[in-house]
Amino acid sequence: MSVGVLGAGAFGTALAIVLAGAGRPVTLWAREGAAAMQTARENARRLPGPPFPEALTATGDLAEAAAAETLLLAVPMQRLRALAEGNAARLGDRPLVACCKGVELGTTLGPAGVLAEVLPDAPRAVLTGPSFAADIAAGLPTALTLACADADLGARLQAQLSTPTLRLYRTEDVTGAELGGGLKNVIAIACGAAMGAGLGESARAALMTRGFAEMNRMAQALGAEPTTLAGLSGFGDLVLTCTSEGSRNYRFGLALGRGTEAAAETVEGAPTARAVAERARRLGVEMPITEAVVAVLDGRMALRAAMDALLARPLREE
Missing domain, CATH: 1.10.1040.10 (N-(1-d-carboxylethyl)-l-norvaline Dehydrogenase; domain 2)
Structure with missing residues (x-):
């Protein structure tokens, strides 16, 4: 299954690298600098060093990345709502995995709560846990929590997003997982x-x-x-x-x-x-x-x- 990563910060880039390295077709969307990344085959600004695997494509066209079967939303917590609201038509009909940690100012909602407000019909999950982007991208052993209230969807995402070096543990307690991460x-x-x-x-x-x-x-x-x-x-x-x-x-x-x-x-x-x-x-x-x-x-x-x-x-x- 194809994966789109929306957000080319260090963590989003690391996830894109490890998933593409395991053979998943991955499209990484960046607000700026995508062409340079695609040419250099690395994110020299946010995560210099780890090379992009062959299966990873960087793009500045959000629609191209959002066409993937599963989307990882790897933008900062305080920008998640704007991303979801500005692209509701593109994001609302496929699994969304929030990869940010924190609580939104004003609403005091976590990432799953924000997505539920903006895109109530979209299947959603949260990916969180102890990890540094450099470790993930280097292929060092990392274990994360995948929180999804829908057990069947959670199991499918767990299988799709786990790799030989990135091990995901599943929970249905979305509230606990996102609060711990924030x-x-x-x-x-x-x-x-x-x-x-x-x-x-x-x-x-x-x-x-x-x-x-x-x-x-x-x-x-x-x-x-x-x-x-x-x-x-x-x-x-x-x-x-x-x-x-x-x-x-x-x-x-x-x-x-x-x-x-x-x-x-x-x-x-x-x-x-x-x-x-x-x-x-x-x-x-x-x-x-x-x-x-x-x-x-x-x-x-x-x-x-x-x-x-x-x-x-x-x-x-x-």
């Missing part, structure tokens, strides 16, 4: 900030552990299964993102902690933190680390003051 970015910012400020490995371990508790509280409040957050899309992604400078959100946090300027790159955890904090307040869910991240991002609290506030919280049972 919320861990917020905790990664907090962990990066702690490490950048020189607060130490023990502080990072505490933030990861209590952050995981926050993720579970929100997920359960929205009806997710607790076991989902203990899997790849929650705990697995949290560990990877909070411990490696390969994570954009962690690097962003490091810059915050060091008081330096962050690199100009997509950091999904920042808008997600604001959206999640707003929803948590409405639901009465306690998320102190998320609130602290938002306060620092908005300039309402210095990093040290935020950490002091977390340490001064009332003592309680774990």
Whole structure:
């Protein structure tokens, strides 16, 4: 079956490379630079190095990529709605797999929720979990979660999108999977900030552990299964993102902690933190680390003051 990847960032490019390398015909759509990619047979701007397999075609024509049997939507979370609304006629009648992580500002919806609003009749799934684009493109072993409420569709997509080096585990808990993928970015910012400020490995371990508790509280409040957050899309992604400078959100946090300027790159955890904090307040869910991240991002609290506030919280049972 043919695959169209809409979005030629690092992650979309990596997925296109690994799928085409396994023999799937793949068309990768890029808003700009597609002709150069097709000629050079690499994405020198977003993922330099890994060559394009023969089965991979880069195009600037979205209609060409959208003609594939299955579509992977690999644009940033905050741009997903615009992509879906602007191309509803092309996207609404085939399986859509959202490959972005986060929560939409304003609506506080995850990727599946956005697609359900814009394209209610389109079959949809979410691909998430612990992964770096460079690892996937290099053919290094990677395991991800494929979340789909339709068990039959999920099984078909699992078979189509798995490769010898990319192993997909299936779940029907879409809410839990997309929340795990989005919320861990917020905790990664907090962990990066702690490490950048020189607060130490023990502080990072505490933030990861209590952050995981926050993720579970929100997920359960929205009806997710607790076991989902203990899997790849929650705990697995949290560990990877909070411990490696390969994570954009962690690097962003490091810059915050060091008081330096962050690199100009997509950091999904920042808008997600604001959206999640707003929803948590409405639901009465306690998320102190998320609130602290938002306060620092908005300039309402210095990093040290935020950490002091977390340490001064009332003592309680774990």
